[in-house]
Amino acid sequence: MSRGAAVRLSYKGGIAEILLDRPEARNALRGEDWLALHDAALNIARSAARAVVIRGAGRNFCAGFDVSEISPSKTDAFAVIDGQVNPALRALRAVPVPVIAAVEGACVGGGFGIAAACDIVLCSQNAKLGSPYSAIGIMCDAGLHTFLRETLGYQRAAYLIFTGKLLGAEEARALGLCADVYPDESFASSVKAFAERLAAGPTMALAMSKRILRHAGDDLAGMEMEAVGQARVFASEDAEAGISAFLAKTKPAFKGR
Secondary structure, X not given: OOOOOOEEEEEEOOEEXXXXXXXXXXXXXXXXXXXXXXXXXXXXXXXXXXXXXXXXXXXXXXXOEOHHHOOOOOOOHHHHHHHHHHHHHHHHHHOOOOEEEEEOOEEXXXXXXXXXXXXXXXXXXXXXXXXXXXXXXXXXXXXXXXXXXXXXXXXXXXXXXXXXXXXXXXXXXHHOOOOEEEOHHHHHHHHHHHHHHHXXXXXXXXXXXXXXXXXXXXXXXXXXXXXXXXXXHHOOHHHHHHHHHHHHOOOOOOOOO
16 A cells, blocks of 8 residues: 555455554554555455455454544644545445455444444454543544444434443344354454355445445435346346356356456
């Protein structure tokens, strides 16, 4: 990456991986790291990747913004959030293919915001998720107000934001904040298998579904987008392969086009 050595991007077998690589700081990100995360997401969006995994080095996902860089009396908070954090989160949301957050250990503050910007959150049993901003006297950000409200409803969102309570992996799953929980010892292999399954899927169909989930404002808009999207998907090689395999009672081999 051109900026921020703490963010590493690699590609293998149709899967792009973003590694947040500051284990000595629980992968807390400095300003330049947020800019590098933004660049990585843009790079992936232009690539042939069919699925994405974002994870942290060591035993933690991400502890958010590195607070050692912040001085309330001197830091321009608007410039930090609007110029560094938000562009990275918007770019992650805009990646057209499925994005998986592989969450171990701490996933808090801006790190929780990164996970929320992904399509699917998978947790190890040792994961801790939350937005403990109030503990250091500042306000929740990183898109978490609307994410938590839409996911949990107003009251539970307010409770988590106001108290800063951290959730264990099973509690997060019960609330809908993560899709699945795996044992710590098999977490890496389970995430790899899940990502490989998505990367081997009908990429255009998954991308169209992601677009609808992200952007359809109501039922009518969703149905209109489904009609347009399905027309495009029907013209794909993967649709031909999938339907032919179904009729022949064989397993399809999707090429992602």
